[in-house]
Amino acid sequence: MLPYALGMLVFVLGPLIAVLAISLTNWSLLDTPKYVGAANYLKLASDRDFLSSLAVTGFFTLGILLLNITAALVLANLMNLRLPGIGAFRTVVFSPVVMPVVAWALVWKFLLQPQGPINTALQGSGMPDANLLFAPGTALGTVIVIEVLKSVGLNAVIFLSALQGLPREVLEASRLDGANRWQTYTRVILPLISPTFFLVFVITLIGALKVFTPIWVLTGGGPSNATTTLLVYMYKQGFGFFDFGYASVIAAVLFVLILVTTVLQWNLRRRLVFYEE
Numbered sequence: 001m002l003p004y005a006l007g008m009l010v011f012v013l014g015p016l017i018a019v020l021a022i023s024l025t026n027w028s029l030l031d032t033p034k035y036v037g038a039a040n041y042l043k044l045a046s047d048r049d050f051l052s053s054l055a056v057t058g059f060f061t062l063g064i065l066l067l068n069i070t071a072a073l074v075l076a077n078l079m080n081l082r083l084p085g086i087g088a089f090r091t092v093v094f095s096p097v098v099m100p101v102v103a104w105a106l107v108w109k110f111l112l113q114p115q116g117p118i119n120t121a122l123q124g125s126g127m128p129d130a131n132l133l134f135a136p137g138t139a140l141g142t143v144i145v146i147e148v149l150k151s152v153g154l155n156a157v158i159f160l161s162a163l164q165g166l167p168r169e170v171l172e173a174s175r176l177d178g179a180n181r182w183q184t185y186t187r188v189i190l191p192l193i194s195p196t197f198f199l200v201f202v203i204t205l206i207g208a209l210k211v212f213t214p215i216w217v218l219t220g221g222g223p224s225n226a227t228t229t230l231l232v233y234m235y236k237q238g239f240g241f242f243d244f245g246y247a248s249v250i251a252a253v254l255f256v257l258i259l260v261t262t263v264l265q266w267n268l269r270r271r272l273v274f275y276e277e
Contacts, residue, residue, distance in 0.1 A: 010135065016255070023248035033245070040249040052225055053233035056140065060229055063144040069200060071152045076159030090160075094153035101150070108245065109133065136226040139219055143227050147214055151207065155200045162196035163189070173218035180198040203267055209258055216227045230254050 023040055027033035044050050079090050096104060111118050112133040122130035132142045166189065174184045190197075214219065214232040221228035223235065228236070230250060238247030 019251050020249045020268070022244055023252050025245045027244045029242040029244070036245070040246050041210075043246065044249065044253070049225065049228070050233060053228045053230050055226070056227065057229040057231075059140060060144060060211070060227075061205065061208040064147060064211075065142070065201070065204055067148045068152050068155060068204050069126050071148060072155035072159055072200065075152065075156040076163055079156060080163045090157075093156055096150045097153040099150070101213045104150050105146070105214045109218050112142065116217065117148055133218060134223055136224045139226045143215055143218055146218065147208075147211060150214065151204075152276075155204065158196060158200055159193065162193040166192055167239075198269055202262075205261060206258060209254065211260075215259075223256055230257075 007274045025033035026036045114131050119130045132138045215227050219227045221232040234247050234250040237243045
């Protein structure tokens with residue numbers, strides 16, 4: 001019990017209290033902290049860059065959730081088929097998960113350069129100025145797709161384990177009752193794997209809110225702040241402008257956002273998740 005309490009104090013409560021304390025100050029790297037009360041928090045409401053980063057975070061998280069979970073469920077069903085070469089297919093799907101994040105991002109940044117192979121191929125097919133990663137209108141969507149390709153394999157394996165753990169007698173009973181494949185999948189399989197679905201949803205949501213490295217390597221938050229999420233904006237304020245007080249406020253907002261979403265998910269769990277008796 002004591003090691004757990006010490007770990008919570010040192011790695012959770014201590015940093016949290018420090019962030020909240022720093023958020024009440026005006027502190028740069030070379031100056032001593034000056035207490036400013038709630039001034040940093042009041043600044044948020046009129047900070048257009050903060051509001052923009054909040055919106056970008058929302059769109060980024062929603063895109064990750066929809067694409068990742070949908071693709072993971074489809075891939076899991078494909079990986080559950082008994083076909084020749086299915087082992088190699090599973091390896092290909094999961095391999096990006098174990099690849100270093102920076103290396104993954106750098107490879108895609110090279111591929112998507114204005115004169116890179118992907119843009120060259122797209123321009124050759126008739127698409128003008130196909131700078132997917134460097135145009136404000138397409139940068140965020142491109143980063144979302146790259147992040148989904150990196151992480152979807154883990155969720156697919158989690159779904160696969162749930163599909164392979166389904167009780168065969170229940171599936172056979174549904175078929176004997178006259179249910180077709182679609183009815184069996186939607187009315188039997190999906191409710192049975194709803195606890196796994198909830199787990200994947202929570203992991204993906206919190207993970208999306210914490211994504212930083214791929215965005216920073218790919219775009220640095222650009223172009224025109226089109227990919228500047230809360231984490232990227234916090235980093236810019238803290239280590240670009242050395243405004244640690246304001247960066248701590250953004251960190252506090254992100255903490256509250258994750259906390260609220262976690263509480264909502266936990267409350268919705270009882271209504272949406274089916275637990276087999």
